[in-house]
Amino acid sequence: MVSEKKKYQAYYTKSTPIVEYMINQLSLQPLDKIFEPCGGDGVFIESILDKNEFAQIDICELNTDSVKILNNKFSEFPNVKIRECDTLLDSELNLKSRFGGVYDKIIANPPYGAWQEHEKRTTLKKMYPSLYAKESYGLFLYRCIELLKEGGVLSFIIPDTFLNLHMHKELRNHILNRTQILDLVLFPSSFFPGVNFGYANLSIITLKKNNNNTECLKNSFTVISGFDDVSQLSNVDNKFLKTYSFNQKDIYNNPDHAFLVTENNNILKLINQSKFKIGDIADCVTGFYSGNDKEFLQVISPEIKNSKNYKLVKIETINRDYKNNSNILNGILGDQHFVPIVKGGNIKYLKQESWFMNWSNTAIQHYKADKKARFQNPKYYFRFGIGVPMISSSNITASLIEHKLFDQSIVGVFPKDENLTYYLLAFFNSPTCNKLIRTINPSANNPANYIKKIPFITPKKTILEFITEKTKGIIDEIRETGNYNKSDELEIQSIIEKIYKV
Numbered sequence: 001m002v003s004e005k006k007k008y009q010a011y012y013t014k015s016t017p018i019v020e021y022m023i024n025q026l027s028l029q030p031l032d033k034i035f036e037p038c039g040g041d042g043v044f045i046e047s048i049l050d051k052n053e054f055a056q057i058d059i060c061e062l063n064t065d066s067v068k069i070l071n072n073k074f075s076e077f078p079n080v081k082i083r084e085c086d087t088l089l090d091s092e093l094n095l096k097s098r099f100g101g102v103y104d105k106i107i108a109n110p111p112y113g114a115w116q117e118h119e120k121r122t123t124l125k126k127m128y129p130s131l132y133a134k135e136s137y138g139l140f141l142y143r144c145i146e147l148l149k150e151g152g153v154l155s156f157i158i159p160d161t162f163l164n165l166h167m168h169k170e171l172r173n174h175i176l177n178r179t180q181i182l183d184l185v186l187f188p189s190s191f192f193p194g195v196n197f198g199y200a201n202l203s204i205i206t207l208k209k210n211n212n213n214t215e216c217l218k219n220s221f222t223v224i225s226g227f228d229d230v231s232q233l234s235n236v237d238n239k240f241l242k243t244y245s246f247n248q249k250d251i252y253n254n255p256d257h258a259f260l261v262t263e264n265n266n267i268l269k270l271i272n273q274s275k276f277k278i279g280d281i282a283d284c285v286t287g288f289y290s291g292n293d294k295e296f297l298q299v300i301s302p303e304i305k306n307s308k309n310y311k312l313v314k315i316e317t318i319n320r321d322y323k324n325n326s327n328i329l330n331g332i333l334g335d336q337h338f339v340p341i342v343k344g345g346n347i348k349y350l351k352q353e354s355w356f357m358n359w360s361n362t363a364i365q366h367y368k369a370d371k372k373a374r375f376q377n378p379k380y381y382f383r384f385g386i387g388v389p390m391i392s393s394s395n396i397t398a399s400l401i402e403h404k405l406f407d408q409s410i411v412g413v414f415p416k417d418e419n420l421t422y423y424l425l426a427f428f429n430s431p432t433c434n435k436l437i438r439t440i441n442p443s444a445n446n447p448a449n450y451i452k453k454i455p456f457i458t459p460k461k462t463i464l465e466f467i468t469e470k471t472k473g474i475i476d477e478i479r480e481t482g483n484y485n486k487s488d489e490l491e492i493q494s495i496i497e498k499i500y501k502v
C-alpha cells in the first residue's frame, strides 16, 4: 500500500516569505488569467485573492480530500475554478497547451518525486518522451511552460536537481530555448517547514515564455544564493547574499546544458574547455552487488562500522592467491573462497581490509543469474585502481583499490596509463577536485558520469613523479601507523591548486 504522502508528495508551502516572494515574482495584473496546477490547500490562491479578489484563477488538484478543502475555502469566489484532475494527463489542459498556452501567470509548488502507478508512468513516458518521467516536478514544470501564453510568467518552487542532473538535460534544453529566465533563487531545503531533503536544495525559478529561441538564448538572468534565513527572501538585494549573472547561451553551451553556478571563472573555463576529462584518461565504472549482502558478505571483526548483522569471516576461508587465478571471474573451487572487497565510506588514500565476499563457483552462478545482484563491469574486478565512494560526506575522497573487488557504492577509476594512479589518488583527495565536482554536481553524489566530466590537466613529468612519490609515502605511513603526515598532503594539494588555478 502506497502512503498518501508518497503518492502525492505534498510538501506544503507554509512559509509566508516563500509565498510572498513567489507572488511578487509574478507581477500580477488585474486581468491576468492565473493557473495553480497542484492546488493543495490553496496557500498561493489565498495570497493572490488577498491582493485581487477578482483574479481569474484555475486550480487543478488530484487528491479528493484537498479538492474538498479548496471547495470549502473558495466556493464563494465565482472567479476561482477548481477541478479534480491530473494536471499531467488532463485532456482540457492538453487542448490548452496545443493552442500555444492560455495563462498569463502560473504558480506552483509541485510534488517532488511523486509515486506513480506503473501504468501511469508508461503513459507519462509516452507523453513526455524526452523527460525524466520518474521525477514529477520536472513534468509539471514542462507542462506549465506549455500552458503559458507568449509573454506569460511562471514561478515554481522545486528541488535544484534539474540544474545539473543528467536526467534533466532535455528539461534544461526546453527552459533555455523556450523561456527567458527572470531569476533563480537557491536555498537550503530546511527553509521549507517540515522538509529537509538530504539530497538537494530548493530553488525558486521564475521565467517568461518566449517562442523566439534567439531571444531566449540572448537573455541574461541572476542567480541568488547564500541565504542564512528564509526571511532574507523579502529583500534579495541584501548585500550579504551572493548574486551571479548568467547568459542563457553560455548555460546552453555548457556540457549537458548544466547550470554551473560558481563565482570562479576558472572553474567554468576548465569544465568547458579543458582538453581532457577524467573520462578520457581513465575508465570510471560502478562495482559489484551480491543481491543479498547479508548472505554473501562477511566481516573481519565485530568492531567494524555497520557490521552488526554480518557473519565473521573465518581466516582459513580467505583466499590470498586469487590474483594468480586467471579464471577468477568464474569463482573459486574449494573452501578458501572469500575475497576482499572495498566498500563505500569516506576514507582517504587507503582503507583497512575489513570485508570479504563469497566468491565460490556457486555464489558466482547466483550473482550472474539473480535479478537483484549486479555482476557489472567484471573486467575491472581485482585490478589496481582507485575507489571513489558514490556518496561523499563533505568532500570527495578516494582510496586505493589494490587488486580487490569493489562494491556498487564505489566508482572504480582505472587510469589508462597506470603511472597516473597515485597522482590521481592525490588529485581526488584535493580541495581542487572537490570544487570542480561540486560545480559539476552540487549534491553530495559522485556517480561515474560526473566523475568522468572532471577536467584533467596532464602534469609535467617531474611533478607527476614528485606527487607520486609523496602519495606513496603517505600510503606507506598509513600502512605502518594508521596515520599520515598532513604537511605532505598540504604540499601536494598546493601543487595541484597551482596546476589547476582552482
Ligand SMILES: C[S@@+](CC[C@H](N)C(=O)[O-])C[C@H]1O[C@@H](n2cnc3c(N)ncnc32)[C@H](O)[C@@H]1O
Pocket (backbone or CB within 6 Å): 007, 008, 009, 010, 011, 012, 013, 014, 037, 038, 039, 040, 041, 042, 043, 044, 060, 061, 062, 063, 066, 085, 086, 087, 088, 108, 109, 110, 111, 112, 114
Ligand atoms: C506540494 S503540494 C503543494 C500544494 C500547494 N500548492 C502548496 O504550496 O501548499 C502538491 C499538491 O499537488 C497535488 N498533486 C499531486 N500530483 C498531482 C497531479 N498529477 N495533478 C494535480 N495535482 C497533483 C497533491 O495532492 C498536493 O496537494
